[in-house]
Amino acid sequence: MRLTNKIKTFSSAKLRISENFLIEKVFHGPIEDVTGHLKDLYIREEITDHINIILLVGDFSECPLLEKAIRSQFPNRKVINPQEGSVAVMKGAVLFGHSPENLMRKSGLEICTESTRITRKSSAYYGVATDVPFIEGEHLPLYRSVNQAGNIVCTDVFKCLISKNQELVIGETCIEMEFNSPNFQEANIEIYRANREVQYCTEKDCTMIGRILAGFSDCCHHFERRPLKIQLQFGLTEKKAIAIDLTTNKSWEVKLDCLL
Template structure:
């Protein structure tokens, strides 16, 4: 897996993520040392937050990146971002929650259902929680979302720049003046959060005008204002000094596809069975501070109470610390998929399709059987275990392999069905061959933010505790 840097050079994704995590780790350890706390790496429980819509493989990738950054495997927990934000808001006083000061606010009362809308830079992450009588939270709807976070608005702004000066010149700008290019999008980031829905006229945006117009003269033969005059935006954009002045309606149109996508996602969740009585919406994440987003959601859902915590961008960060102290605050989660193990069992013509018939050591077996562990949309308490007894097929194999599969179907029969995807595997060494196969007990852990397995080879008593290799 590779990423392209600002000059389009390819870099290993694992290196980029691990170095970013390492910078944060080093920063904290330096502060602790300067303050004379004597706190070391091994003394710290590290919490790494990820979007809830990320796959199990993506979570495993983050764990691997953290390991490469020096965080011990046993000292790391993965926290899901909308969950962390939801936990944080349980501890906030009402005066810290914009929209909650009205009479009837009940988000922290037992039985209350509310939707968490986590709008970050890259993703929009939606889930629904119910407050329990013991103070914990139950997940009523597994995470739903897509890539309609704040950077998708940046993407629409980039398209406008491309239509003005052309893709080749934008690429030259990136390569020759990466600092100016980054400054342009940082400025856009600041402006896009502060646009008021009632604003009229123009939006002013600082741009690296000298650098851009110089490149336009060299590569297009004209200055930037002259290039703009030939574009479809000549009546909606103008320049004054180093400012780009954008018509407010055009700026709102830059946001529209992203806002429409977020609202469509929210509507689809609220239309789900059993969620008709969700009356409160909790907006968190950096992009939720955008006033245009807040206004559009309030307009679309006038009968829902929209609640926004102070410093919504920090809700995930602060909630992750609370999650570290109380990892079982979320007491149950909805399964995003049907999970199962691929098996080979003795062939039964009354049950099995003949195309899956194989011979192993002279015996007939059915391959690619989907042995279901949990079902899609099933509510699974945190810390749930599922115990199974398996036998290694044949008497001469030196290893046995657990191949993990997921499916969007409730009851898949074979692992090669269209609804199924291979998730990962765990290889277990086996002791000396023996007649009748070699039994293996397996204990699967579900309901947490990650899936894990403890496997024990009965004959030798050897135990293997591991997360699946999902990368």
């Protein structure tokens, strides 16, 4: 039974889909997304000058339409599509899950030299929400507030701790910032990820990825602003934020819901 001449037919209990339908309706969008992302990457000088090989892995790597499109869009790059590339990601995830320390070893020895450390470049901006003195004409009235000490402040200001494309050494990099809690009884620390440079944490493309609520049960003085330290740590298998009370050394920890 024929449904259309161009899209699909039933024949011998099988559904047959034409190649043109797959190209135009099914794979066009994903292929455009992949090639577009590669074009954006090759705009960067550090990639254009040093990376000439495109390695295809994952389930979609077995799609001949994708490989054809990449070879067409990047004729001056070497495109490698290895056998069983579709299971490479899965195998790597299983091996990493069983023994993540293998990434830190080479020939059975611990990697300790600068040249062999595992580094990643941050794909976004990471920071915390802070309060700063309110400045007329510079800050929006929407964010004007009065804190417990009676000071006029601007709330929800994005304090950037990690910039986009900043190099991070996995398992070693620890970003720190010290501040005084504006609240005398507790500190509400919100960690954000932004895809672009923003001024306020409520802007578009800025998402909260973690939150720490630190309570000061031992605070005897009503107007004591507690000094704190916030740390962003990037390990092999997790990213986390740690808040440390510098008066008592008590700490609070939260796992960050994000990828680098």
